[in-house]
Amino acid sequence: MFLLFLTISLSKTMKKFIYIFFLALTFSACEDVIDVDLDQGESQLVIDAFVTNDSTVQTIRLTKSADYFLNAPTPAATNAQVSIVGPNSLIYNFVSDQTGNYLYDPNTTGALDSIGYPYKLEVLYDGRTYTSISILNPVPTIDSISQSFEEEELGSEEGYYTQFWARDFPGREDFYWIKAFKNGKPIDTVDNSNLILSQDAAFSGNAADGFAFILPIRAAITNEEEPFEVGDESSVELLSLNAEVFEFLEQLTIQANNGGLFSTPPANIRSNIKDASGNSQDEVLGVFSMSAISRASETITAE
């Protein structure tokens, strides 16, 4: 988790610092793209199911894994039946749009918003059934977003930097995913894999329970390379997660940002979705997560 912390909030600054230092030292640390021949593995079903208690349309995406150097969007899995079972055996059907997306509009039979309920995902594909359970955990409201103007420093540009203010629920172990946006788009338009995750108010639980989110996390909502300018909108979505999904996203961040001096051996990420028949040969990739969502936004004004 600490390595995650390093790779998230400091990777840009720190990596830059280290590379500049080495570059200065040896004039030469470098990265080059090379050709490698990889073995090909068979294709597997991938379920990308992040569902929230929001009143907007919810999307679950099904695709197939492909050759590593496909260099194109992975193929969609279109002939599946996707549904979520809620309280009182209410079934929420997700309808295929024939491009791999399965949609549910909460305006039809209501949002999936029973806090504390273990929602169950069911996917029927190619003669097999896959299931997963995810508890919808509560999420704190975001009190505010503050702004401050900062001068240029090593690794960070001059501009307006924002922080979000929210307090973790005391007395329970919580996991969160913080999504940050600039003018409606993710703050990092190039690389969206540096997820901001937290356990209670920090990056490791216990002592951070009940606190306001700690500084490195609060401040992570600004992209140091492209901070805000007057008139920009800084917005934040705070999503609640459960432990398994938090672990999945942690591993996702590590695997998608592996490299350089501190790389870890690539490893497969364990999915929380299982073949219902218990047959472990039919491995499925991906994750199912039920989240409660809270939002806030702030337009930058001149200081």
Next chain:
Amino acid sequence: MKKIQLLLPFLFISFLLQAQEKYTISGYVKSASTGEELIGATVAARAISVGTSANVYGFYSLTLEKGTYEITYSFIGYEEITKNIVLDDNKQLNVELAEQVNELEVVEIDGERDEANIKSVEMSVNKIDSKTIKKIPALLGEADVVKSILLLPGVSTVGEGSTGFNVRGGGIDQNLVLLDEAPVYNSSHLFGFFSVFNPDAVKNVKLIKGGIAPEYGGRLSSILDIRMKEGNKKEFTGSGGVGAIFSRLSLEGPIKKDKASFLIAGRRSYADILARPFLNDNLSGSRFYFYDLTAKVNYEIDPKNRLFLSGYFGRDVFGSGFLFNWGNATGTARWNHIFNDKLFMNLTAFYSDYDYAFGVEGDGEDDFDWSSSIVSYSVKPDFSYYINNNNTLKFGGQSIYYNFKPAVAEFISDGQTNSLSLPEKFGIENGLYIQNERQIGSRISLLYGIRWSHFAFLGEGAKQVYRDTIPGIRKDLESSTEFDQNEVIADYNNFEPRLSIKYDVDEFSSVKASFNRMSQYLHLISNTVASTPVDLWLPTTNNLEPQIADQVAVGYFRNFSKNKYEASVELFAKDFQNQIDYIDNADIFFNEQLEGDLLSGDGRAFGIELFVKKRTGPLTGWVSYTLSRSERQVEGINRGDWYPTRFDRTHNLSVVGSYEYNPKWSFSANFVYSSGTPATFPTNRYEIQGVILPHNIDQARNNYRIPAYHRLDISATLTPQNREDKKIKGEWVFSVYNVYNRRNPFSIFFDQNENNPQVTEAIRFAVVGSFVPAVSYNFTF
């Protein structure tokens, strides 16, 4: 009557003694110009082919039958002295040898007696002295102890920028690095670019890869025994240099001539000082420097007692807005005591603190600080009993008390302070050993003995028990029981037999064989491809068992042309138990239940090492080639099949040469080639939330090999010939590292293309991607 009276005591005495009386001559062998002890100096009665060598403190003891002898004292690079001795009683004789005037034909590259390669029972040992270390062309012109040993057979690393080194298939935590008897946990500065040892202060470096004697214990794969100089006892001298990275200065001199002396040696990087004027205001708060400082004092209380006090401090600091800070500090006291001509003792006590810290520089309302450390205290008595010419007995022990603080963190968020910490861990490691080095006849030498080692995992602390599950999945904590301070939570015992045999085939060649069992009670937990300074050291616990290794080695050693060339071929095979590995995506940091992410398995390594060295003449150097394999088998990784370790390098070749062209110019070069290290590559990709992820359908580990590593370095040393009486002598060193610009891959990783995220690429990361020239200036006075 009187005659009988005289006869009786005589008979009585001779009844007590051996049939022939034996006496012992003992003392110290030192350098005439500096008073430094000459480690391994030879003391021999050549006429009867009997001799001994001085120990690491310069002490020797030679037992001969009563009589008159010519005893020769010699040490490579020094003029030998022969003394005519009438041995009719035990004698103490300290001898000082004068350094040889440097003639072109006699340029030594190691401080060993000529035929030590074949005659000594030691095998799998390499020694390098300070002069050799300084001659080897190095990165940015900074001569380096650890980089020099990488050129020896059986030694490798995973690449520039990795701390530590690998010996005969062992991990980087399996080397016991000793600096004047005190262990060093992290032997590098700046992620492995430079070692923490100042070459100006180093006297002797010995690397033991196999046939490890019972006096050493605690790590599985090697002992790197580094001895620093004690300090010139005759006159005040100094040396230093200005290099591309470090500036160095060492001062030594007598406190009381011939009785007490001191040595202070320090180095500091100065890139930050140079850069400061160029940094703008916001960056001026950034810091990046590293330093090391050694300070030693020694005092000869009387001919039988000497006292040594030393301290070592090294630190790396770097950051801007955040701060990384790590370092070693050790304080050591040693006492040499001579009980009698045959019994020598060294008693060492040390305190060591290895710590690393990280913080974000906040404003009081918001702040974050994290640190981790290992503190250890130890007592180590070692006795040498020189029974007779044919038997040298050594015995002793060591006790080390450890206090591990894996993580102590404090953070202030919006004015609220709290601490996050992982519980401290405590342990005590003990060892007792006895060994005898025995000469049988004129051809066979034997070193045999046993070490008993013990480790107790102590409270205060918790005994965690984990629920078994499918190997490869995180284990859940089933129970945690608290223990009080110094209560034993778990303990282990191991007996480690050691045996080495040498057989002289003829005057110029010998065959050697050895067996050793080693155990290790400290473990380095690292999930990254190369280790980082923030890797975690953990003690053996009820879940983490001691690591054990058995090694068998066999070798043939031969010298040519009257010891001008030294050659050897050695084969080794090692078997490892309880090797630690991690589940996929293990959580190493700040994880109170880390042991649930660890897996235990077996390891094996085997190989053949070829070594040829030219020792004298204007052209000297060596060629070393190792062919080896190092693998692991762990349930839960690679589907339980054997897989190569991260540091497995099939071929490893080093060619080192040095040419003394004339007194003014000398040139050196080295070429290294090694096979690429293994890496884990994916087979498939998939997308989650717009992020492309790799997947390996076979759950393979280390299924690929990255391209080979090779590099050529050269250097030239200019020693201006000044008037003899000029006090300051200097030399210029010009070096080029990586002459033909090879971009040696340190790792290959996979990432999305910056401009086109749909495209994934294999990216080769090279730490040094071009040739690196440097100039440095060294001086002595």
